Amino acid sequence: MTEELIILRAPTVADGADLWRIAKGTGVLDTNTPYAYLLWARDFAATSVIAEVEAEPAGFISGYLKPSDPETLFIWQVAVDANFRGRGLAKKMLFELVERAGAARLETTITEDNAASIALFTALARKHGTEIARRPLFSADLFPSAEESGEAHAAEDLYVVEPLARQSA
Ligand SMILES: CC(C)(COP(=O)(O)OP(=O)(O)OC[C@H]1O[C@@H](n2cnc3c(N)ncnc32)[C@H](O)[C@@H]1OP(=O)(O)O)[C@@H](O)C(=O)NCCC(=O)NCCS
Numbered sequence: 001m002t003e004e005l006i007i008l009r010a011p012t013v014a015d016g017a018d019l020w021r022i023a024k025g026t027g028v029l030d031t032n033t034p035y036a037y038l039l040w041a042r043d044f045a046a047t048s049v050i051a052e053v054e055a056e057p058a059g060f061i062s063g064y065l066k067p068s069d070p071e072t073l074f075i076w077q078v079a080v081d082a083n084f085r086g087r088g089l090a091k092k093m094l095f096e097l098v099e100r101a102g103a104a105r106l107e108t109t110i111t112e113d114n115a116a117s118i119a120l121f122t123a124l125a126r127k128h129g130t131e132i133a134r135r136p137l138f139s140a141d142l143f144p145s146a147e148e149s150g151e152a153h154a155a156e157d158l159y160v161v162e163p164l165a166r167q168s169a
Contacts, residue, residue: 004054005053005055006051006052006053007052007055008050008051008093008096009050009052010045010046010048010049010050011041011050011060012041012045013041013042014041015041015050015060016038016041017037017038018050018057018060019041019050019060019062020032020034020037022057022059022060022081023037023060023079025079025081025082026082028114029077029079030077030153044064046101047065047073047097047101048062049061049096049100051089051093053084057081058083058084058089059079059080059081059090059093060077060078060079060093061077061079061090061093062075062076063075063097063101065101065103066107071103071104071105072103072104072105072106072107073097073098073101073103073106073107075094075097075107076108078093078094090120091123094120094121094124095127098124098128098164102166104163104166105162106124106160106162106164107158108159109137109138109156109157109158109159110156111157112155113154118159121159121161124161125161128161128163128165129165130162130163130164130165131161132159132160133159134157134158134160135157135160136155136158137157138155138156139155140152140154
């Protein structure tokens with residue numbers, strides 16, 4: 001049996017529309033404007049990753065190094081197309097990106113109902129032999145109301161994984 005060809009790489013502006021399509025296709029992520037994904041692919045490519053499975057866009061992670069603390073990699077969105085879930089693709093992308101970015105710690109936010117995302121970042125902590133800590137960050141009342149935005153936004157907890165092992169095996 002031949003193995004599927006999986007390519008993990010930094011996105012380019014030519015991937016911007018695919019990032020938007022994948023995010024929208026999850027049905028659960030906040031879908032940012034198409035422009036935001038193009039901008040991300042241009043200015044934050046070094047801290048983002050797109051996965052292609054047999055040349056098909058299958059998932060992405062967007063992240064940035066915090067301007068106030070460039071040792072911290074903040075992960076914004078993680079998305080895997082439904083056809084490619086449950087086979088370790090998000091883990092592959094996250095592990096590759098963390099290694100490439102070389103930061104000392106990782107931050108992300110997760111809503112409390114997102115078991116897959118919590119498992120993903122817990123797996124990262126396990127791989128790096130380190131801890132994952134959670135604390136409240138954006139309470140639900142900080143977001144626009146359901147009347148204003150069409151949908152209530154759940155509270156986002158901050159998860160911190162540190163220290164990250166650089167050049168981990
Ligand atoms: C979250 C998401 C990116 C995971 O992608 P994936 O490629 O299926 O994840 P992986 O196969 O790499 O699995 C990562 C971990 O999550 C666990 N996991 C995957 N799907 C799960 C689910 N539905 N429920 C509970 N755990 C789950 C896996 O078992 C694995 O943990 P383990 O190493 O302890 O076994 C994907 O489900 C997705 O795109 N969801 C919609 C968007 C979203 O919620 N993004 C995260 C918030 S930014």
